[in-house]
Amino acid sequence: VRPGSGRPEGGADGSGVGAEAELQANPFYDRYRDKIQQLRRSDPAAFESRLEKRSEFRKQPVGHSRQGDFIKCVEQKGGAQNKLV
Template sequence: GGPAGGADGSGVGAELEANPFYDRYRDKIQQLRRSDPAAFESRLEKRIEFRKQPVGHSRQGDFIKCVEQKTDALGKHPVSRGFTKGKTLSSIFNIEMVKDKTAEEVRQIWQQYFAAKDTVYAVIPKEKFDLIWSRAQSCPT
């Protein structure tokens, strides 16, 4: 725990301080906490809700399930046990810290995060994803 955690949420303060982006936004977070405690609490609650939402509830999750089903139907099994099985977006990406960022800034953060990992990743603009999704629905094989 540090001095940034208030009496109203020292555990939350410690959790926020552990975030790699905390130093960058410390002043804004503290200002919001002092000037509008209700808004601060509301944002914390939204953050908790994001953590509870599985990726499978998104259209991307539906797309992944569709791809896995088609792969299984063809008799091929993915190398892993699935793409996302139970992971939430917020378990790998701090949604709250990037919600006010531009698409380009989010793309750069995403690329930097995965650059150090031994994995395949992509940043797909919404319009392209919508096109891929509609084609997958109309031409499933």
């Protein structure tokens, strides 16, 4: 339960439990606390969505770029077109 709210911490599946502590550990948390609380109250689904996106982003390896994936895809398509000609 979140302190002072009476509501369970995190989402329905409990995904936000660690994310909440991680969010508060952010050095900019104090600066944006009011905006975070306002979003949490006004649209809990959007707040959970943002936490989920943030956690997915943090799971990516450092230096990971989708540009390499895009180049491979273009090269494969280009190779397939050359075979047709």
